[in-house]
Amino acid sequence: MKAEKKSKIASKKASPKWFFWIVGVFSLCVLGLLLIGNFSKTEAVINYKNQPYIGDAAAPVKIVEFGDYKCPVCKNFNATNFPQIKEKYVETGIATFYFMNDPFINTDSNRSALFAETVYQELGNETFWKFHDQLYSKQPEDSKYEAIDLYTESFLKDTLKEIANDDDTNKVMEAFQQKKAKSALEQDLLHVKNLKVDGTPTLFINGKKFEGNTWDEFNQMVEDAAKEKK
Template sequence: MAKSKKANKSGSSFFWIVIVVAVVLLALIVFLSKQSSDEPKQDETFSFDYSNQPFEGDENAPVEIVEFGDYKCPACKDFNDTVYPVIQKDLIETGKAKLYFMNYPFIYKDSERSAQFAETVYQELGNDVFWKFHHLLYSKQPKEEKTDFFTLKVLKDSLAELVNEADVKKVEEAFKNKEYKDALAKDRSYVSELKIDSTPSLFINGKKFTGSSYDEFIQEVKDAAKK
């Protein structure tokens, strides 16, 4: 009799273990399925709103390149110093592509400040001044990432190398009034929606570039221009 009770107890325990394992496996399948569906597919085309975004190139160029960058990111500086000149010469000047810059400031606290200030420069002084300021900031990027280098004074002094005192004051006033707020929020919404986690992140006609070299990137842009 005692033996029979033990067997029943053992069978009951086994039954509940199977149920628990099945529930856990089901929950895991649902979780992984949701994660997979949330991830943007590499071949998906994202529809950017390019209005009120700084860009270089012919408005009618067939290829739209988007760079998400951070002014404190060494890889972004490398892109600006080595790849941008090739893009400028082979793609922008030939009318094949135009290049947009969008902000993803995350390296350090002054990443945010420099993005805010550069966005304000664009809003107040226009596209041409923005790009000069953009390249100037990368030329001044400090070697140490974890330093609060891009102070408001450094940003104003840098802008003063390009424009007159009245324009600097105009930008400073707009910066203090947070005129950059909506534009930066728009960039951040793209970062969130596209699940961008590094810089520079590059898109060609709305598709994320997933190649392993900048040579591949240039070739993909050229191929896109032929379509």
């Protein structure tokens, strides 16, 4: 199950079913329509260059998550399912895991995405992932906050200060205010448009969209992708 794209673009897209949704997690994101699909057979062109990732860049399988830092389903995915993927596929050298932004829920979705891109550009991959996890961990439980401009510049700065020193934080703030990472975020948004990403989180495995609804289907798709590269 994925978060439905609503707000300004709700009328344009419907949300497909996201296989990682856990019973008991209730949020505004759950209001999207559920669709059960098959694996996409068309391999999309994805530019992985200059994207934050975890794992060996030379791994045979490339997994891309499109997410929004304000999406409760994305937070749940990051806390419960990503660790499983990391342990089974990333740490074993089978897959590289990438994160790309799809900020659609509110204006501060875009702000937090740009800020995270700035952290990546200015402080590197390792610090980005620390900030990534920290930002999701600070997401409120109440889904009603989605309509609130919560992730202000000061909020993002304070969150970064929890994992970075003052000099690094000031470096990021200066770059953020100058919008130095704008082109990087625009590249993510271009992928969203070209790949027809219609909800968060959405996964692509070696350029193919995962549209299954079980963990077994996900495992099978990853394993098939690895075999194709041998």
